Amino acid sequence: MENRIIIIFAHLSIILKCLKINQNNKEISQSLYDNVFHNIENNLREIGHGDVTVNKKMKQLNQIFHDLLIKFIDDRTKKKIEIKEMVKFLYMNDKNDEISKKLHDYFTKYYDFCFDLINKNMIKEIDKFRY
Numbered sequence: 001m002e003n004r005i006i007i008i009f010a011h012l013s014i015i016l017k018c019l020k021i022n023q024n025n026k027e028i029s030q031s032l033y034d035n036v037f038h039n040i041e042n043n044l045r046e047i048g049h050g051d052v053t054v055n056k057k058m059k060q061l062n063q064i065f066h067d068l069l070i071k072f073i074d075d076r077t078k079k080k081i082e083i084k085e086m087v088k089f090l091y092m093n094d095k096n097d098e099i100s101k102k103l104h105d106y107f108t109k110y111y112d113f114c115f116d117l118i119n120k121n122m123i124k125e126i127d128k129f130r131y
Helices: 004-022 027-048 051-069 076-090 097-117 121-130
Strands: none
Touching: 004 027, 004 051, 004 097, 004 121, 027 051, 076 097
């Protein structure tokens, strides 16, 4: 389950990065962030975790998300470094470079796609990404 959540976090961090650079609309960014974490919390409760476990897990997931989010810096020219760092974070197994290269390629294309979207329609058009 955590691997899926980390992949969601990687996509969310790219989207939030694009929203921050392309438009200073904190309401949309905060709404996305709140929605994702609220859904994760609800899903943890649905599968039977108690309050203490959910709070502990949410704290861990929040730390993972923020660690991933700080991999992105404000200078778009350093995109390759950002994506490379993120892929290292997502896939820490150095033995299989092919998977690492595919992840790098995917997230580079996703990153470019997100930055090329029109500011106002970014959230509506993000699902049109094809790899």
